[in-house]
Amino acid sequence: MATTITRTPQPKPRALQVLLEPYLYVSPTLLLLGLTLFVPVLIGIYYSFIHFVVYEPLNHGFAGLENYIKAFNDPIFWLSLRNTVVWTFSSLVFQLLFGLGLALLLVTPFPGQKLYQALVFLPWAVPAFLSGLTWSWLFNPVIGPLAHWAAALGLLPNADNILADPSIALIGPIIANIWFGIPFFAITLLATLTAIPKEMYEAADMDGASSWQQFRFITLPYIAPTIVITALLRTVWIANFSDLIWVMTGGGPADATQITSSYIFTVAYNKLDYGYAAAISVILLMLLILYAVIMLRLRSRLEVTT
Amino acid sequence: MKRKPLWLGARAVALTGYLVFALFPLYWIVKIALTPNKSLYSEALLPFPTSVTFDNFTNVFANTPFPTYFMNSVIVSLSTAFFATILASLTAAAFSRYEFRFKNTIAFILLLTQFFPLVIVLVPLFRVLVGIGLVDNLWGLIVVYTAINTPFATFLMKSFFDAIPRELDEAAMIDGCTRIQALWRVILPLTLPGVAATLGFVFTGAWSELLFSLMLINSESQKTFAVGLLSFIQKGAVNWGQMMAASTIALIPVILFFGFIQRYLIRGLTAGAVKG
Numbered sequence A: 001m002a003t004t005i006t007r008t009p010q011p012k013p014r015a016l017q018v019l020l021e022p023y024l025y026v027s028p029t030l031l032l033l034g035l036t037l038f039v040p041v042l043i044g045i046y047y048s049f050i051h052f053v054v055y056e057p058l059n060h061g062f063a064g065l066e067n068y069i070k071a072f073n074d075p076i077f078w079l080s081l082r083n084t085v086v087w088t089f090s091s092l093v094f095q096l097l098f099g100l101g102l103a104l105l106l107v108t109p110f111p112g113q114k115l116y117q118a119l120v121f122l123p124w125a126v127p128a129f130l131s132g133l134t135w136s137w138l139f140n141p142v143i144g145p146l147a148h149w150a151a152a153l154g155l156l157p158n159a160d161n162i163l164a165d166p167s168i169a170l171i172g173p174i175i176a177n178i179w180f181g182i183p184f185f186a187i188t189l190l191a192t193l194t195a196i197p198k199e200m201y202e203a204a205d206m207d208g209a210s211s212w213q214q215f216r217f218i219t220l221p222y223i224a225p226t227i228v229i230t231a232l233l234r235t236v237w238i239a240n241f242s243d244l245i246w247v248m249t250g251g252g253p254a255d256a257t258q259i260t261s262s263y264i265f266t267v268a269y270n271k272l273d274y275g276y277a278a279a280i281s282v283i284l285l286m287l288l289i290l291y292a293v294i295m296l297r298l299r300s301r302l303e304v305t306t
Numbered sequence B: 001m002k003r004k005p006l007w008l009g010a011r012a013v014a015l016t017g018y019l020v021f022a023l024f025p026l027y028w029i030v031k032i033a034l035t036p037n038k039s040l041y042s043e044a045l046l047p048f049p050t051s052v053t054f055d056n057f058t059n060v061f062a063n064t065p066f067p068t069y070f071m072n073s074v075i076v077s078l079s080t081a082f083f084a085t086i087l088a089s090l091t092a093a094a095f096s097r098y099e100f101r102f103k104n105t106i107a108f109i110l111l112l113t114q115f116f117p118l119v120i121v122l123v124p125l126f127r128v129l130v131g132i133g134l135v136d137n138l139w140g141l142i143v144v145y146t147a148i149n150t151p152f153a154t155f156l157m158k159s160f161f162d163a164i165p166r167e168l169d170e171a172a173m174i175d176g177c178t179r180i181q182a183l184w185r186v187i188l189p190l191t192l193p194g195v196a197a198t199l200g201f202v203f204t205g206a207w208s209e210l211l212f213s214l215m216l217i218n219s220e221s222q223k224t225f226a227v228g229l230l231s232f233i234q235k236g237a238v239n240w241g242q243m244m245a246a247s248t249i250a251l252i253p254v255i256l257f258f259g260f261i262q263r264y265l266i267r268g269l270t271a272g273a274v275k276g
Helices: A015-047 A066-072 A075-107 A113-120 A128-139 A146-152 A171-194 A198-206 A211-240 A243-248 A260-269 A274-305 B005-034 B055-063 B066-097 B103-113 B119-131 B138-162 B166-174 B179-190 B192-208 B211-216 B225-234 B240-270
Strands: none
Touching: A015 A274, A015 B066, A015 B103, A015 B119, A015 B138, A015 B179, A066 A274, A075 A113, A075 A171, A075 A211, A075 A260, A075 B005, A113 B005, A113 B240, A128 A146, A128 A171, A128 A243, A128 B005, A128 B225, A128 B240, A171 A211, A171 A243, A171 B005, A171 B240, A198 A211, A211 A260, A211 A274, A243 A260, A260 A274, A260 B119, A260 B211, A274 B119, B005 B055, B005 B240, B055 B066, B055 B240, B066 B103, B066 B138, B066 B179, B066 B192, B066 B225, B066 B240, B103 B138, B119 B138, B119 B211, B138 B192, B138 B211, B166 B179, B179 B192, B192 B240, B211 B225, B225 B240
16 A cells, blocks of 8 residues: 655755766666677677578678578478477476475474475576586486486386487477476465465355365465466576476487577587577567467457456 | 365375475485486486495586586676666666656566567577677676676566655755665665565576577686586487586576575565566
8 A cells, every 4th residue: 555655855965966866877787788799689680680600601791681581491490480389388387386386395384394395496596507416317227317217117118318319309308397397386375375365164164165175266266376377487487498308418419409498509519500599589579579469469368358 | 274184184195295396306306416427327216326426417517518607607696686786777767757758658667678589689699799899708698697687676676666655755855865876875775675586586587598608608618507418418428427516506506596596486476576
């Protein structure tokens, strides 16, 4: 609620200084972001229209839509878009479901909970490159147990490395991503869950509501807005998050696990085709903006109706 | 609430399941790091090594470039945390304590940086840094990481500034402080836990970064831990024990910082943590 604050008049307000102060505070940040992020984005958009391959220094110049047409005709680019959708949504759904499960388990206190939380949230703190390496070692039948277990359970025909099989390799980074992302959802949802007034459950208990009914009619409506917002933000974040893929498969075997952002990195870092990498980046940026706009529209419509 | 024993049992099983899933991969790394090389393959699938050795760790320290990588990562992450927290504190103070034109626009710009694909600036930044001689240089990384982490750190610091009642500013000014003095002498000291948490989050984010580090660093002497570990693996001569030992060492700083920022996790994550 807005409260009226009576401001004490300052002795001799030095008008200009007071006016400039906030700008003084924000300008270093804006300057840094401008020079290291926004100007490079503009340069990147410019690169997308030139032929710019590092080992073809003589063939360097304005190329019109060449790079964009190349993307349109590049099957790996289309595959990477499909993979981005698969990667993003399967990671997100499982992170969210398991995260919600963990949050629900943690909402009623138990002895040793502090230590338990410190341990169970630990994957969040593990750097992505280490998570990626760790999981690729676990999938490697030479050194890790997972392939052997999967074969024993009949999930795999032989104890082979799933990261080496183009048809299922993407599952590897997705599992690593789920492992890494559960704590994020558990922590944010736990915060929301603990904010639900206890009286609501007590009243529901007295009215004889079952646990499921309590979850369905009290808990879920209460946490739904948090779920929607965090899920929307995470979608964009996960779509951009290629470290795990880069470390675990390098986008392979045979580009089968490229998501668009790892493919951009491959094109720039391995193939040294800066123009093409820039063009795909611009396309990815456009698609993400489109997604964000649609989601914001949907959200504002939701807010109107509820 | 009365709960049936069956329910309690199921809950205990589920809690155990989560814990095993969370810790098993990390346990496996440490396990292999501690297994002697000669029994590595014969015992690869045993849950416990039959004998334990620290040889891999001493080897990593004595015979590999990992100590250099480790120090580089420490320098980069600490410097990034330092600079990003200063910039973020200034910006957050402005957001929390002042009304000014374009405030919302600037906040929106900061938010935007959290969501656009950073790969788009990878090549242009590389070229710019080549131009000013900051490529293959830890300072180049520090500048880039500071830029990447400052927006998120700003939102985090703002939440700490916002938690301090404005009446305190006013009281300080009645006591004769100027606006600036009130802010930096009275309010900032109260946000010190927030400053510490922000340092911790940014450190963790910088320690984890991989792609810029791959793109911007080439020479052995400047490699960060992430790049060093990957290049070590790509060299082909796979020494499992040493790699796992190196990984275990890389985990130590983040675990320390994680313990330290535990209390602020919720705030950090809702401020849109860099690292997710």
